[in-house]
Amino acid sequence: MPGEERTFRLPDLGEGLTEAEIVAWRVAEGDLVGVDDVVVDVETAKATVEVPCPHAGRVTKLHGAPGTTITVGAPLITVAAPEPAVAGGGPDIAAGAAAGGAESGAVLVGYGTGNASLRRRSRSRTAHAGAPRVLSPVVRRLARDRGVDVRVLSGSGPGGVILRRDVESAGVAAHAAGVANGAAAHDVAPASSGVPHRRPHPTPSIGREPLSGVRRAIADKLARSRREIPDATTWVDVDATALVEARDALRTAAPDRPVGLLALLGRITVAALVRFPALNASVDADGDDLVLVRHGSVGLGFAAQTDRGLVVPVVRDAQDLSTAELAAELARLTDAARAGTLTPAEVTGGTFTLNNYGVFGVDGSTPIINHPEAALLGVGRIVDKPWVVDGQLAVRKVTQLSLTFDHRVCDGGVAGGFLRYVADCVESPLGLLLDL
Known part of the structure; x- marks a missing residue:
């Protein structure tokens, strides 16, 4: 039976940052994690940050899917502490339990626990969580700019990782489909002169997206500058x-x-x-x-x-x-x-x-x-x-x-x-x- 559950909340990422977007989980529910293992990548208005978990045990809940924005202090991941007699828990969990209840003693301020020997878990676990395998912030940004839903893409990179060329190809296909649909939707009606004419129609849009992450931070800062500074x-x-x-x-x-x-x-x-x-x-x-x-x-x-x-x-x-x-x-x-x-x-x-x-x-x-x-x-x-x-x-x-x-x-x-x-x-x- 699992032990006591501990919920790790999104820590203070420093410099007045109040929220972050979940980019990719490094673990899935049911996985075992050790003290200070990196469990998730999040993107703030300033940078992409690897967040380690201060608890060791078995993951029972991930509080948010990739693409979800959460605030500082909101639940991030819940871990059930291992029973002392559980076999095969691995050296990370055993060491964590021996150190005092499978919990890190490092202070969670800034962008991690401050432990200089952070252990990175295999990125292959991202696939177990069902998240799109987009590991590059550049590729994520490109997908957002072009209105491409990475959840429906098949990656051509190693292990199914979505690469820049995958997003670019999807963007071209989406644009072509949008143009074709727009052309087919043009109603042609006879004019009084007998010459057909096309009815006015709005310019087709190839995508809408909210400003978020770095783009939102830039917009907020520049707008505030113009409002306040003469x-x-x-x-x-x-x-x-x-x-x-x-x-x-x-x-x-x-x-x-x-x-x-x-x-x-x-x-x-x-x-x-x-x-x-x-x-x-x-x-x-x-x-x-x-x-x-x-x-x-x-x-x-x-x-x-x-x-x-x-x-x-x-x-x-x-x-x-x-x-x-x-x-x-x-x-x-x-x-x-x-x-x-x-x-x-x-x-x-x-x-x-x-x-x-x-x-x-x-x-x-x-x-x-x-x-x-x-x-x-x-x-x-x-x-x-x-x-x-x-x-x-x-x-x-x-x-x-x-x-x-x-x-x-x-x-x-x-x-x-x-x-x-x-x-x-x-x-x-x-x-x-x-x-x-």
Whole structure:
């Protein structure tokens, strides 16, 4: 007979996150689990998270199917503790029972129990739970964007895993079927002139879906920014030739520690924030009053476009990093963003955002501030343009910098001073050495 049942509830995932969507169960009802085994993957507004269970025993109930959104504190999984005499319970359960009632002693805060030796159970158990075998966050997002129901797909990957090509093929078929159905539904009626005409009809839709996960978080944050922040934008064209040359020189001098333009722009931004600390701030509400919060360190966020949407990883304490260290951290966070493995802590705590939208081939923008920050620096593409140098016309590498700032935090003089300092450093990066 099973022992006492324990229900594990969705833990506090940190950083004010209040809900998560069940992506895939790692276990099925009837399975045996050990203390701190990962039992489910959930997707929050910040990242995809593996959640371990602090109880050992036999799973008696899974509280929610894949795709269900549950709130923090809601039941997640129920486990019946094993009887001491049960044989074949496995080393995980035996160890858990010996440690005190088959229960973890780790604190469930953040995105797991904090146990550094989390054991991953076989992903093959996902199939036993009857859940669609979609293991990639990228594939899940693609299916949602295209209105494809993964529950009716047959995966072409190993073990029936649904791959990108499966979703793309299903999306093309659904679109073709929708177009065909729409054409067949067109009623043709004779006109008074005797020439047939088609009756007006609404444009056919190929799918509707609620905003959820990362897309919902982006929508909420941007809408709140526009509602609350009286923003203004200022911009300037700059000669970035010397910055490109500095990048090339650093790569030649230290090929094992690559430094890109984003790292150099980040280094310049941090120096500018040290000189103009008014922009390293935010406005907070204290009842009916507004409070100006000045930050003691720089959390440098940078916009990263991924298949899951736009995310803003944060380099903590950026003012303490060298240029090479900053470059390495930017590269690490970019890789994690594209892989969908950023933790909640890595996408929160920002105090200023750098947005290099030039990678999309555009010159300028008026970006929306990443609430609750006070400003955002945008960088356009670097292109060859005619430029006057010492009274002579020359071809130089030119880019446009734009600064969107919260007018409650500072006035145009401070914002202009900040942007001009950044522009001067871009045009003469060696001058930055005077401030380091």
